[in-house]
Amino acid sequence: MANMSTRKNKNRRQIIFAALCLASLAAISLAEDWNVVRPNNRPYVSFANVAQFYQFPEYTRVSRTVSLRSEHRTIRAQAGTSEISINGVRFLTHFPLLNGSNEDLISVMDVSKIIEPVLRPSRIQKAEKIETVVLDPGHGGFDNGASSRWGSEKTFTLDVALAARRELMRAGYRVEMTRATDTAVSLEERVNIANRFPRAVFVSIHFNSSSGGVGVESFALAPEGVTSNMSSEHHVSAADVARHAGNIQDEHNIALTASIHAMVLSRLAAFDRGVKHARFHVLRDVKIPAVLVEGGFISDASEGQRIATSYYRQRLGTAIAQGIQNYNAAVNYRTLGANFAVAKVNLPPHSRSISEPLGAESRDHPPSISISGGN
Ligand SMILES: [Zn+2]
Structure with a gap:
């Protein structure tokens, strides 16, 4: 009886473990894909997609206000406006944020020209050490x-x-x-x-x-x-x-x-x-x-x-x-230090960098642009 129950528990643990693996694989494969929509003939993605891609564990959407949170980063935005807040700092977006059928949308231009370089500056191509x-x-x-x-x-x-x-x-x-x-x-x-x-x-x-x-x-x-x-x-x-x-x-x-x-x-x-x-x-x-x-x-x-x-x-x-x-x-986060030459060569081209999720980069938490709230 005791043996049987142990085996049952073990089986259950294995099933749960397998389910977790599948769930995380599903999350990663989704995150690698940008689901681009074209309202007004301009490419947009949903904030949910942004949250997945940049691995924000928390994503909420309450009456047109979206909020993406991780330990060190927060993005807040409101559909219908032309601004987003990253860690409490205001950025005027290049195109208006849109209210999609059941998701709020941000232009691909704003993801690639604001969110990406601010969240992942170490991936900016041809960055040189400033003298x-x-x-x-x-x-x-x-x-x-x-x-x-x-x-x-x-x-x-x-x-x-x-x-x-x-x-x-x-x-x-x-x-x-x-x-x-x-x-x-x-x-x-x-x-x-x-x-x-x-x-x-x-x-x-x-x-x-x-x-x-x-x-x-x-x-x-x-x-x-x-x-x-x-x-x-x-x-x-x-x-x-x-x-x-x-x-x-x-x-x-x-x-x-x-x-x-x-x-x-x-x-x-x-x-x-x-x-x-x-x-x-x-x-x-x-x-x-x-x-x-x-x-x-x-x-x-x-x-x-x-x-x-x-x-x-x-x-x-x-x-x-x-x-x-x-x-x-x-x-220069990746290029400083002993690995300078190697790291420089290994930088992904920018077009690829938005097709790789943040967490896949490395275990040592590369920095976003150091920004904190103003007031
Ligand atoms: Zn002046």
């Missing part, structure tokens, strides 16, 4: 940029860049400035300076001004076919969706932008206006990973006063420097 940082303080000389009773943009941007330079040089980077004094430099010249340096990134620093505006926003170059979030005179036109030189490194651009933006938010506790996309001149034509940071509104009574303090500008500069270092560490 040089080109800092671009906006405006200068006769061009004051925005002004308010608390000061002018050109003075603040230079001060932030100098703070970032100090921090980066301390960390061993070579730092080049498009201007280090109060001089006018054309946009073309800024681009030319940036394009002189290999193994480099370009960071343009600005401040905003407009009535009612508050908070920090960071821009990456809009990918080809995507409408800009900006309609100011600084870029070609909102209708321009053409490919530009800088689009060769879309994935690097968004990873760098996200990394700096998240660090700035966490250091300054500023309002998060989001990681956005535009075609500013300096982003279009720069051939190294590039970002344009708008570090707050000098027109806002309270934010303008904060920006006018040396403390705020030091912190902003330090945060930018730290964001660059986080980016460098994240994209």
